[in-house]
Amino acid sequence: MDVLLLNGPNLNLLGSREPDYYGTQTLDDITSNLTKIANNVGLTFEHHQDNSESKLIKYIHNATDNGVQYIIFNPAAFTHTSIALRDAILAVGIEFSEVHLSNIYKREIFRKQSYFSDIAKGIISGFGPQGYEFALQAAIQHIQQLKRL
Numbered sequence: 001m002d003v004l005l006l007n008g009p010n011l012n013l014l015g016s017r018e019p020d021y022y023g024t025q026t027l028d029d030i031t032s033n034l035t036k037i038a039n040n041v042g043l044t045f046e047h048h049q050d051n052s053e054s055k056l057i058k059y060i061h062n063a064t065d066n067g068v069q070y071i072i073f074n075p076a077a078f079t080h081t082s083i084a085l086r087d088a089i090l091a092v093g094i095e096f097s098e099v100h101l102s103n104i105y106k107r108e109i110f111r112k113q114s115y116f117s118d119i120a121k122g123i124i125s126g127f128g129p130q131g132y133e134f135a136l137q138a139a140i141q142h143i144q145q146l147k148r149l
């Protein structure tokens with residue numbers, strides 16, 4: 001598995017959840033588009049959404065055994081709370097991008113604190129579903145570079 005996309009709590013409700021912040025595309029719309037983009041350049045793509053911190057930790061732990069080269073991660077509300085997820089991603093040492101549909105710096109003060117931004121390769125926040133595409137482009141470049149080495 002080349003690229004792993006992980007989405008945290010409440011992102012299963014995309015499409016109907018607070019559309020002013022998160023847009024009208026469903027998670028299925030987003031992931032089927034990303035799968036096509038990854039497959040078109042010959043990369044494999046897997047995605048999981050979960051509302052539970054422990055399941056997300058498990059996906060991160062399994063990533064090494066599954067040969068994941070890059071993680072695209074929207075930890076959702078766990079962004080602002082989860083040292084456990086931060087530690088999990090540090091433990092596996094896989095490069096990742098932090099993605100948010102909304103601009104977390106333009107919202108409530110508590111959303112400005114992220115447990116991931118200082119350890120991510122980069123952060124994309126505020127571009128809606130397109131943000132995942134930007135992150136995937138970065139992942140593709142990263143993996144292609146690794147394959148050339």
Ligand code: DQA
Nearest residue numbers: 074075076077100101102111
């Ligand atoms: C989010 C922003 C978080 O603050 C929020 O808790 C989410 C979604 C985003 O994609 O904009 O659930 O990560």
